[in-house]
Amino acid sequence: MAEVKRSICMGCHCECGVLVTVENGKVTKIIGDPDHPQNEGAICVRGMSYPQLLYHPDRLRYPMERQPNGEWKRISWDEAMDRIANKFKELIEKYGPESLAFVFCDGDRDNIVFNVDWLTAIQSPHLLGTDAQYCIRPNWIADGLTFGQALTWEKGPDYRNSKCILIWGGNPLETHLGSKGQEILQAKYNKGAKLIVVDPRFTNLASKADIWLQVRPATDAALALGMLNVIINEELYDKEFVAEWTVGFDKLRERVQEYPPDKVAEITWVPEEKIKEAARMYATNKPASVHHRMGVTMNTNALQTCRAVDLLIAVTGNLDIPGGNLLPFPSPTGKVRSAYVEFPKLYAERLPKEVKQRRYGVKEFPFGYDKANPWNDSHPVLAFDSIPEGGIRGMFIVNDPVMGMQGSKQTAKDLEHLEFLVVMDFWMTPTASFANIVLPAATWLERDLVHELHYPSYVGVAPKVIDPVPECRDEREVSIELRKRLGLKSAYPINSVKEWNDFRLERLGVTFDEFYQKYGTVLKFQLEYQKYKKFRKFPGTPSGKVELYSKTLEENGFDPLPHYEEPPVGPISTPDLMQEYPFIFISGSRKVLYFHGYGRQLPWLRELQPDPEVEINPEAAEALGIKDGDWVWIETPQAKGERVKFKARLTWGIHPKVINADSHWWFPERKDDPHRACFESNVNVVVPRYPPYDPVFGCPIIRGAICKVTKVEG
Amino acid sequence: MAKYKLQADVKKCIGCHSCEIACKQEFHLPVGPMPIRVVKIGPRMINGGLRTDYVPVFCKHCEDAPCIRACPEHALYKRPDGIVMVNKEKCIGCQLCIDACPINAPQFNPELGKIELCNLCAHRIEKGEKPLCVLVCPARCLYFGETTEVNKKMQEIKVKDVFNFK
The missing domain is CATH 2.40.40.20 (Barwin-like endoglucanases)
Known part of the structure; x- marks a missing residue:
């Protein structure tokens, strides 16, 4: 008997609504859910391929332990959890709790919360996101310094209502197709929005753009400053907004004079006329939204580049208006309950200060990893560097740093140096191949999940569609079990995934099951705009205004205004x-x-x-x-x-x-x-x-x- | 005239492969056959600028279908509503239909040794549903319906574009 179940895909971070066909207990088809407000039926190939993942012969299906001869031996869950708990206890006893670390990156963020629970309970500060140096952090921190909150990542731009969309150093058609990518296309083709794409490559998105700026890699800051130069000198900025809601405009005006379009054209390889054209298009088609991603952040001038692009939003006043970049909508489930961002922070706040200060990166990058760090995590490379020197000795990893982190061979050597490594995944990944114990993880189809990562103003609930493929387990159950076996108490009274899901929805007055019965997979809230008018300030910046000139940066020894720096290698530097x-x-x-x-x-x-x-x-x-x-x-x-x-x-x-x-x-x-x-x-x-x-x-x-x-x- | 029509607004297609995988799901296809497939052309220089085109290719259900004429086993046939279908019982996998088709729409399924051809999701149409590729397309570039309606719709879209009306 075929049955169609409504769910939410977690094949990446998009959280697209899906309809899953289940026949005789097996998933046979996954398509987009036309009633889901985000993807409206659209879905990408990754989501549709999950039936092939679920029943793939290579999928990890039981815990395994690596033998001294390198071969893998099947063990029971009970044995695996025993071995892990005992070994972790031994390492804590021998070397102290700070010899243990939890390592994560992509995937379902719920698992972070649970693992941070045991990690902080043993008093280890080593929460390592292997993408911490370049993924969302530079965007968040640059946005935070400027606007008080993040608004250029996926959740920020309100494409659906934009008259102009500026995509910088990223391609949502590859990375966020079902959610944000299709919104861009709909805005363009249904509503006639202009599209500007900054990318060194002629991507599929660039092929649809009104203007494509083929920038020299890592010179984006110069390009943004050049566009600011045009917008400010041609008086295309929003004078009212700038006067009322920003600080430091005169200093910015002075700074951008160092970046006339002809000079910027030389630096960036983008023709002068195109820079002007793009600046005018963005500034005169209001509302306009901006999204910048890792093309901007994966270089050695990340903060200043993000700030430079951010200031385009600020001076044009495209802020928290329909079609602009939106300040975050307060989490409908309540701030504390928003697992993705606030929880790691709260947990880490349970650590004594001196322990927290021993995180890797705090000494070397006190601003980025301590003062301005919303997550209290560490610099992953410095943490991995500690392994051969006897710093971290045991790791629990739920991603694949051998592939994802720079310097793969070095990372692999570090993992070999570890006394004990546990990896939880769907596959025998390169990282898992260095583990002592591998644990088979359950996919989103096999787990009960609450969603609100990318949604502007909705909460999603996705009950599991099938029972887990035998012996694959929910990562959250495993970390609860690990905490119990380590004899530790949770900061919250959460002893099962069910309790956790109910706890997250508590403020809505429903349990997980009730939510699904009452609302289906998604509950929508009315989006609010121009929240800063209600508060009469931008909460989160010291001045309560948009900081074109950042005093915080100045006080911490950084340039308070964005500037361009030549990449350390390249045609000019070397x-x-x-x-x-x-x-x-x-x-x-x-x-x-x-x-x-x-x-x-x-x-x-x-x-x-x-x-x-x-x-x-x-x-x-x-x-x-x-x-x-x-x-x-x-x-x-x-x-x-x-x-x-x-x-x-x-x-x-x-x-x-x-x-x-x-x-x-x-x-x-x-x-x-x-x-x-x-x-x-x-x-x-x-x-x-x-x-x-x-x-x-x-x-x-x-x-x-x-x-x-x-x-x-x- | 065929009762139903599937047409792509080529200008909107981004080559994301969603239609291809949707089709594979619906018809349980292995590696190899793609009854709908997006052909990428470019990027190449046109009038001093780069251009890439993405063209979804699938059976056009021709009025006088060369594949039907080419099939020695009469495995291909046209339904009264105009949909070209493959009778898998009769198909011997000779692939002459592929040779005959001007756009290589018929696809060879190596697991079955038989031809796969877009049938506009005939089983879904019967239930009043659209072909699966149309439903999942993130670019919303596929249009399906009664032929006259689709023709009208596409004409509107194209005219709007040509005269740059918004």
């Missing part, structure tokens, strides 16, 4: 080195097929792109004797002696001096290698995790490094 390494290197643009390291096992997805690819301009390739489909080596000066292999895709959509390689490539089918050939085509082997760093976040040069490309012979 012209000699460019003789040998002639390409600017974008490492790891995302594709809709694969969510980070996931999906290469799934036949439907792998068919669409079987090999790791690098985009090269045909002219540049011809000079190197490289044809479309040839395998090539990529080498960088920062990782001498290392090289990674990609298939050349020749495209006019990339500048002759720039190349772009896929991220997160490993080969799950290569079972001859215990680590699944995870160093062969992994960009992070040649992208080092070491300085030069962004001075605030400690982000290395990830997009905007340099490299050489040679044909693989034979």
